[in-house]
Amino acid sequence: MPLIVLWDVDHTLIENCGVSKEIYAAAFAELIGHGPVHPVVTEGRTDRSIMGDLFQRHGLVPPPWAAVEQALSDAGEAREQELARRGYVLPGVRDALEQLRELGESTVSSVLTGNIRANALVKLRAFGLDEMLDLSVGAYGADGKERFELVDVARRRTAMAYALPLGTPVVLIGDTPRDVEAGLRGGAAVVAVASGSHDPDELVAAGADTVLPDLRDTAGLLTHLSAIAQRGAPARPGRGRGGTS
Numbered sequence: 001m002p003l004i005v006l007w008d009v010d011h012t013l014i015e016n017c018g019v020s021k022e023i024y025a026a027a028f029a030e031l032i033g034h035g036p037v038h039p040v041v042t043e044g045r046t047d048r049s050i051m052g053d054l055f056q057r058h059g060l061v062p063p064p065w066a067a068v069e070q071a072l073s074d075a076g077e078a079r080e081q082e083l084a085r086r087g088y089v090l091p092g093v094r095d096a097l098e099q100l101r102e103l104g105e106s107t108v109s110s111v112l113t114g115n116i117r118a119n120a121l122v123k124l125r126a127f128g129l130d131e132m133l134d135l136s137v138g139a140y141g142a143d144g145k146e147r148f149e150l151v152d153v154a155r156r157r158t159a160m161a162y163a164l165p166l167g168t169p170v171v172l173i174g175d176t177p178r179d180v181e182a183g184l185r186g187g188a189a190v191v192a193v194a195s196g197s198h199d200p201d202e203l204v205a206a207g208a209d210t211v212l213p214d215l216r217d218t219a220g221l222l223t224h225l226s227a228i229a230q231r232g233a234p235a236r237p238g239r240g241r242g243g244t245s
C-alpha cells in the first residue's frame, strides 16, 4: 500500500539547541543592520510567517521575500557546523528512517517543514539524515505562509514525482499543535510526537489521534503507519478543528 510520510524537522527529527533561532536573528541582522530586540517566535510556524512576524514586531515592513529567503539561506549555511556541534538527532529517528527506506518505493519519506528548503537541507545534512529522505519532494517554508497550506503542496509534488494517485494517503509526523492542525486541515493523518515542548495532552487537545512519547519504538511507529496506509486517505480532506493558528 503506497504511503507518503512527511516529517517535521525541528524537535521531531533533530534538536537544534537554539541554533535555529540564531539563524532567524542573523538573517534579520543582515537585512536590517542590527539584531532583533524582540524574541523570535517559532512554534511550528513557517519561515515566511516567522520572519514576517519578526519584522512586524519591530514596526518594520518586511523586505521582499526573495531577500529574506536569501538572508535565511546565508545564515543557515554559515551555521551547519555549529548545528552539528551543538545539536543532535532525536532518539529512534535513524532507525525509523532506515526502516521506512527498506519498505521500498511505495513508501515515500520526505519532509513537511516550516524551514526553507535550503535550511531544511542544512539541518538534516549536519547529521547525515538528508540521504535518508527525499528532499526533492515534500514541502517547505517558502511554499506557503501557514503550515496547513503545505500539505497539498507536498501531496501534489510527491504524487507527481512518484507517479502516485493524488488520493495516496499522507501522514505528517510532528511535535506541535500546528503539525496536528496542518494534518486535520490538509486531509492528512497525523502521528504526533511529544519530543518538543508540547506534552501529549496538548497534542490530543489539538486533535491528534495518535500521540507517541518519542520515536524509540520503531516497530510501534511502523504499525501505526501501516494502519494509516491501509485505512487510506480521509474521506473529506479539509475538515479542520482550527483555532491554533
Ligand SMILES: [Mg+2]
Pocket: 008, 009, 010, 011, 012, 044, 174, 175, 176, 196
Ligand atoms: Mg517541530
